[in-house]
Amino acid sequence: MSERKNCVTNYLLQNILRQLGYVFLWVVVGIILVPIIVMLLSGHASQINVVSTLKNFELGVTLVVILAAIGMRNYDDFRLLIQNGISRKTYWGAKTIALFSATILAQLLGYFYNFFSSSVFHGESWQESSVYINLYGNFFSSNILNKLFAIVFSVMMSCFIVFAANLIGNFFSLFTRKQKYLMLIAVITLLVVTFMLFISWADQNVKQAGALFSLLIGYEKNRDHSGANNPLVPFLNLAIGNVLFLLGNWWITMHLQVRDE
Amino acid sequence: MKGIQIQGVEKSFSKRKILQELDFTFEAHKIYGLLGRNGAGKSTLLNIITDRIFATSGQVIVDGEVAKNNDAALSKIYLSSEMNAYPASIRLEKIFKMTELFYGDFDYTLANNLAKQFDLDLQQKFGKLSTGYRNIFKFIVALGVPAEYIFLDEPTLGLDANHRDLLYQSLSTSYIERPRTFVIATHLIGEVASLLERVVVIDQGQVIINGDLEDVLEQSYLISGPEKEVSEYTKNLNVIGKERLGKISSYYVYGKLDDECFLPDVVTIEHLDLQQLFIHLTNPRKEQ
Numbered sequence: 001m002s003e004r005k006n007c008v009t010n011y012l013l014q015n016i017l018r019q020l021g022y023v024f025l026w027v028v029v030g031i032i033l034v035p036i037i038v039m040l041l042s043g044h045a046s047q048i049n050v051v052s053t054l055k056n057f058e059l060g061v062t063l064v065v066i067l068a069a070i071g072m073r074n075y076d077d078f079r080l081l082i083q084n085g086i087s088r089k090t091y092w093g094a095k096t097i098a099l100f101s102a103t104i105l106a107q108l109l110g111y112f113y114n115f116f117s118s119s120v121f122h123g124e125s126w127q128e129s130s131v132y133i134n135l136y137g138n139f140f141s142s143n144i145l146n147k148l149f150a151i152v153f154s155v156m157m158s159c160f161i162v163f164a165a166n167l168i169g170n171f172f173s174l175f176t177r178k179q180k181y182l183m184l185i186a187v188i189t190l191l192v193v194t195f196m197l198f199i200s201w202a203d204q205n206v207k208q209a210g211a212l213f214s215l216l217i218g219y220e221k222n223r224d225h226s227g228a229n230n231p232l233v234p235f236l237n238l239a240i241g242n243v244l245f246l247l248g249n250w251w252i253t254m255h256l257q258v259r260d261e
Numbered sequence: 262m263k264g265i266q267i268q269g270v271e272k273s274f275s276k277r278k279i280l281q282e283l284d285f286t287f288e289a290h291k292i293y294g295l296l297g298r299n300g301a302g303k304s305t306l307l308n309i310i311t312d313r314i315f316a317t318s319g320q321v322i323v324d325g326e327v328a329k330n331n332d333a334a335l336s337k338i339y340l341s342s343e344m345n346a347y348p349a350s351i352r353l354e355k356i357f358k359m360t361e362l363f364y365g366d367f368d369y370t371l372a373n374n375l376a377k378q379f380d381l382d383l384q385q386k387f388g389k390l391s392t393g394y395r396n397i398f399k400f401i402v403a404l405g406v407p408a409e410y411i412f413l414d415e416p417t418l419g420l421d422a423n424h425r426d427l428l429y430q431s432l433s434t435s436y437i438e439r440p441r442t443f444v445i446a447t448h449l450i451g452e453v454a455s456l457l458e459r460v461v462v463i464d465q466g467q468v469i470i471n472g473d474l475e476d477v478l479e480q481s482y483l484i485s486g487p488e489k490e491v492s493e494y495t496k497n498l499n500v501i502g503k504e505r506l507g508k509i510s511s512y513y514v515y516g517k518l519d520d521e522c523f524l525p526d527v528v529t530i531e532h533l534d535l536q537q538l539f540i541h542l543t544n545p546r547k548e549q
Contacts (some may be wrong), residue, residue, distance in 0.1 A: 011363075050265050076348065080365070082313050083347075085408070087312070087330045087332045258313035
């Protein structure tokens, strides 16, 4: 990696982590402190169960959702970097690495927190709450391999969410504020209509819909009870999705221009 | 080859041509004046050179390298313009550090001295600055960066006369200490003229003048006298404007005079200054 790209990556990563920390503090206030204060004020102090809140808190998921929201904000970074003589190519590479690193860090923190909460508060271990472990956790004969794949899967899934959000934010960066509002309405309408059509189709074609769903998640009828479905298909789906999102981001970044606003 | 070459650059915005096949070079280590009326395409050209927007066709070459998507070329350029790219919540001294991070170096001594001279508190946040102080700050950054080509788009916007004077002095001093290319796009032609070595005039998307200021002014004349004699003397010359006050006519001419043509005693010739030349070159109503 060139020295310049290294500088930009460090800058973006620090910026992302600062924003992540800032938003996370607000989330903690909103999810943990506000309910406690409300209960205290309403005279239901006996119902406060901090341990239960901490036990059920999904740190990894929360951080990834915040990261996805941060990843949607692109234009300000682009404008600052082009002002400082940084090309679109470098910006794309640096942003991708920064988001990827932040996602891995968020997942690691999630796992550490889960380990801490299951040991201290006797909450669910990550294996118990992991969808992957439930569906594919017995695919390999080695337990270590199954757990390793579960972690890789969660990282890929998190990247999928963050890169998808980044793509959406990047796409909207191409347009002016007014155009963005109009497009947002159009996109939401389109998504709702598509979803309704899909539900209607699935309702009339239960068998095909089931087959499609099974194909997407790698579900095998004869193995579902043992949690030993083949994870290859979901891994492939995520890999293809991530590559497509990255390519889409590359294409859009190469077309980003400073807007006259 | 040193310098910025503009090669066949065209730009259209929804069928309207803003720039029409521009072909010229900004030479290294010169101070340029980029002049044009409102909407002539100056800012559009600067945005294309710095890769902020794309040309419809053509390309920009910086020291022999294509500028588009090229870190090496873009790191040699800095544009200070109306666009506020810096985050509003960041303190000014942090922006110096940020600039150093991306450009690899920054002249803190110069920047701090200039901030003192302009009475600019570097502890302030960028978003809290007035329009004038934002421009002063961006100008200070422009002088502090190690870039070889500095573009200043309306650097004096919102500045009072004292600050404008200080800005011109600082630019001149900085240029003498570290020669590099400055391109100043401004409407305050009279104020900036004494700084310029070369001048580029854009009119309706085309370059109509590109040359040494001295040579350009050497070919700019105001020829005055009775209408008949002045009109006779200038009939083969490039008349760019006319004015009439009672019986006296004034013809503005750009180009070489005809040495063989007889100059009547009643006709006087004097040179134009840059602002007069600009007004008549870019005035669509040639006769007033």
